Amino acid sequence: MAVVDYNAPQSVQEAVALLSGSDIKTKVMAGGTDLIIQSKSQAVEPLRVVDLKHIAEMMSYSLDDGGLSLGPCMCCAEFTALHDVEMLYPGLVEAAYLIGSTQVQGRASIGGNLCNSSPAADTIPALIAIGAKCLIVGAGGERTVAVEDFVTGVGRNCMQPGELLQRILVARPAPGSRDAYLRFIPRTEMDIAVAGAGVSVTLDSQGVCTAARIAIGAVAQTALLVASAADALVGTKLDEASVAKAAAVASAAASPITDRRGTIEFRRHIVGVLVKRATLIAKERAQASL
Amino acid sequence: MAKLHITTSINGEATEFLCEPHETLLDVLRNDLQMTGTKEGCGSGDCGACSVTVDGRLTCACLVLGVEAAGREIGTIEGIGSSDKLSVIQEKFLEHAALQCGICTPGLVVSTQALLEQNPNPTEAEARYFLAGNLCRCTGYDKIIRAVLDAAATMRGAA
Amino acid sequence: MSEAREFKYIGQSTIRPDGFDKVTGRANYGADLSLPGMIWGKILRSPHAHAIIKRLDTSRAEAFPGVLAVATHSDFPSVTDQAIESGEGSLTLLDLARNVLAKDKVLYHGHAIVAIAAKTSAIAEQALALIDIEYEVLKPVMDVREAMAAGAPILHPDMFTQGLAEKPTTASNVATRLEYKMGDIEAGFKDADVVVEREFYTPTAHQGYIEPHACTVRFEKDGQSMIWCSTQGHFDVRASTAKLLAMDLGKLKVIASEIGGGFGGKTTVYLEPVALILSRKSGRPVKMIMDRDEVFKATGPGSATRSWVKIGARKDGTITAMQGRLAYEAGAFKGSPVMMGCMTAFTPYAVSNMYIEGFDVVVNKAKVAAYRAPGAPQAEFAVEMLVNELAVKLGRDPIDLRLQNAAQEGTQTIYGPKFKRVGLVECLEAARDSKHYQQALAANQGRGVAAGFWFNVGGQSSVHINMNPDGTGTIVEGSPDIGGSRASMQMMAAEAMGIEPGRLKPIIGDTENVAFSAGTGGSRTTFATGMAVIEAAEDVVAQMKQRAASMWNVTAEQVEWVDGVALNTAGEDRLSLAEICAGADRTGGQISGRGNINARGAGPSFAVHLCDVEVDKDTGKVDVVRYTAVQDAGKAIHPKYVEGQYQGGAVQGIGWALNEEYIYSADGLLENAGFLDYRIPVASDLPMIDAIIVEVPNNFHPYGVRGVGESGIIPPLAAVGYAVENAIGVPVTDLPLSPPRVFNLIQGKG
């Protein structure tokens, strides 16, 4: 894909119009950290690019009693510096921090990570764990889709041609409810996740888990919400046995592949370790938030 | 393919150039503007040799389209230090022998400046993580990190 | 030299003379030169690991608008087979030509086949897609075991194993078998109370320099051609390119750009001859730059190896026998560094009975190139892992055991000569006495100790020093500066002349303005080119004394040279260097000194490393928590850059030990040709690397220099490897110790 046409619309409406009216392949660009590399690797097919970074609402966020409403193109470097967001969604901020280097974070965005729909994307399990939703806009109007339903396959998502992701919405966590995200890589930085795990837990004043969500990444064609793993936590005090059980259930739910980043067996094992460790971090945070 | 006319600012200087839509900012800097201080090591954002700032934010020039520079403020290695005086960071890199072959050095200087603007007093671990996207194959990073921490201390002292 | 010699400049850490350009981005590297009218070259590479080219038709590409030239193997004048010197010793001209552009058969994924030059690189890339090519895909051979097995697919039907007692009658993937022996190996093992043995594997690893190969060339119709390129040896580029294209050396000027890392990988040619063909055909200057994936696919990595080593010792710790069998991958064409593996493996030890055999084996991977101490890290990995095991079995401290058996002055080496003065014992003692070695380990931690040996080499270096009328001067040398060597040259010349280093500017001459100099490699530059610099500086001083003598009407013998000033011992006169230079026009013309030498007497450099790791036993992830590199520099001219060599070598070795490896598909396709998945260490992976400089002077060098570039990468494989073994309590045999492998070892599935 060689970029032959570049557009920088100023509004969502203009962007939607650009997406609908093209006879060559058209892709939206947020940070471009995936798109530009992809366009270099197959230089033959012509590509039209719609850059969303000139649309103010795509770059902004709001946080109020209703929760977080995030412009999907805000770069991770800006997002991870939002202390008010970090207080409430530390796991999502961790996931955004883990995407690439400092340089990549200067461009890459949570929306881009989501729409690129890689199985190993770090923010997707983190978003699923906190029950995030996607507000999608197109010529036919708006619709809302849960993140776990947004991604439909390797590099594929539920958006139709002409649609774009306008907003990422997350409810405000109650006191006693917090998240965590961990991934495993061979080095300390600069790698793609071998496995990832996002966990959110809600504790009551007695420290009993009343709700939980566990999502795992890089161990299936899409990030998976593993309700049965979360069920193992609900009603417990997140003691060693229940956390171990949740980890085992998550491992069993994984259906990874062997590739240059890991084997089936290793990924399956690692994702369990991550679920366990992330649950304990979320637990600590939840307790502190009470 | 028709070339696009782009008006931008590079190191504070109003600049115009023509580029094709597929060209990256790195292509434009190196091939169209002859600003070869920004180096290419991978073309995929994995090595940091082409580190620049766009509106003050650190990024890799190979991950930015040239056309995106329109209306932005681009910062490159050529904008650091003056023609007769090196910046503290550059001086500390030389003093600590924090370069061997030197190909990663412009990128590291640009990244270090971004680090110290954001965090004037980084710990060793903070410096190492911030700079993890700048690969160096010669030094083992030891002297680079020492230079960065020393530059930070010196700049704090001077401030 | 006298060990107590006092130096004025040597041993200080000055600011490197090329530093300003490097920190400001002004330094020009391989890809940084553009010429008027320049066009861009790109290469079509094989999508298969092993295939016959059935049909090749470039006509559609040639007709594509904007394409100005196409080159294939048939553009080489018919070449006769002859040896070409490169970093790896010998690569025949035919093999080099077939590596640069494939002939009839492709032998690895990424093997170059056709080059196209076009107005822009985008047009060149589009035109590559228009080349019509048909392959008959063959089964690839990806490992020495497969390659050596009976019935293996044969890469070269005309290759017969050399070094066998009887001349073979069937073709083989084994290019050469060689052996070294000393004493009686069987008697040595009979004499042993304890025997350890193991098989080991090391993966294909790349030098990983950050600057891709790049060149800009111009072929002129009068035959005067120019190559600007990133290389460790521009005279070698000239020799190889001139031979491949049947040109006179005098018609080919090669300019060495600044070089963005090489580590041995930039000691041969890939792009330069191809670009020159494209320039000749198009009549335009041509620039070629490899993409990063081309660098990984098609430029020389270091050999993957399989080895078996066995060591016997008496209860008192005396090692009585060392035996080994090393099989090294050469890649697609013969010429792995297995000989050097054999020569270095046991050399840190003074043992009477040794036997080692080596096999140079071709496989369907890129032809290996030199990689920092070529061949030695892989061999020493096997030996040092076992010496550590031996220490445990004997109940001995691993450094103490090594000290008992350490090679020293007079020790007979397996490859022939006896050692002159060497510094292994001093390095071991410094490691033993370090704070690091005294520090206790925490839970889940382990420690590894390992030694390494590299010969260091001398060879030809040419230098002249041109003095200016104001007493400043230019040092013109022929060794590309890859890590700060200009600073050392400046300091050595300054020391010899008795003037401030800043008065002398060192530059790297091109092939026309300095005489032949061997490439930067083998840890030879500070040693050999340094000797040439000293000789040239002494030549300048001799001429200065002569000029002063003629001014004073005395003989040169009556003139003394002290701190850059000529003193008349027959009177009170004194003339500074600057004054003599200022009056040079009246005393016989300007002054320049010359030092063209073939340096001998290179002194081996031994290294000893200590590594502490911490292992996450749930995930197999290894964290290097403390690391110390000790090495004998002979004399550290510029201590900070010497430390930098130790630290850089250590970290390259840590990468090799922990995560770096070429990953191939079942079809022999390289799956990790990028920095994302070829995982070299990043800043956050590492602690500070403590460097301890030991100085046991090399008496063959005026200032005692040995050379420090290479030994530092030899010990880390076993230092890290044994630290992991020590932490997890399970024998380690294969690298890299990536998390899945370590986890499997912990689980008993190694």
Added chain:
Amino acid sequence: MARVTFSSTQQQFTVDAECEVDAGNYRELIAAITSRYPALDRAELLQMAVAIDGEIIHEPLLELVDSDSEIHFFHFIAGG
């Protein structure tokens, strides 16, 4: 008489592990041993590096050899 030690590979052609020859320089030494061991390839020998009394020399053609020198042959060592 200078003492020459052959490499293991060379011993396939010489059978002897070492020999003593009378030679003033390296060129004469090569002439002496190739006449005694015709199976040794003279051209190949001249391309090899040599250690004379422990000092490694890469292009030894005119190198002087003492009457009590020890000579070892080996292949050219390069490096990274």
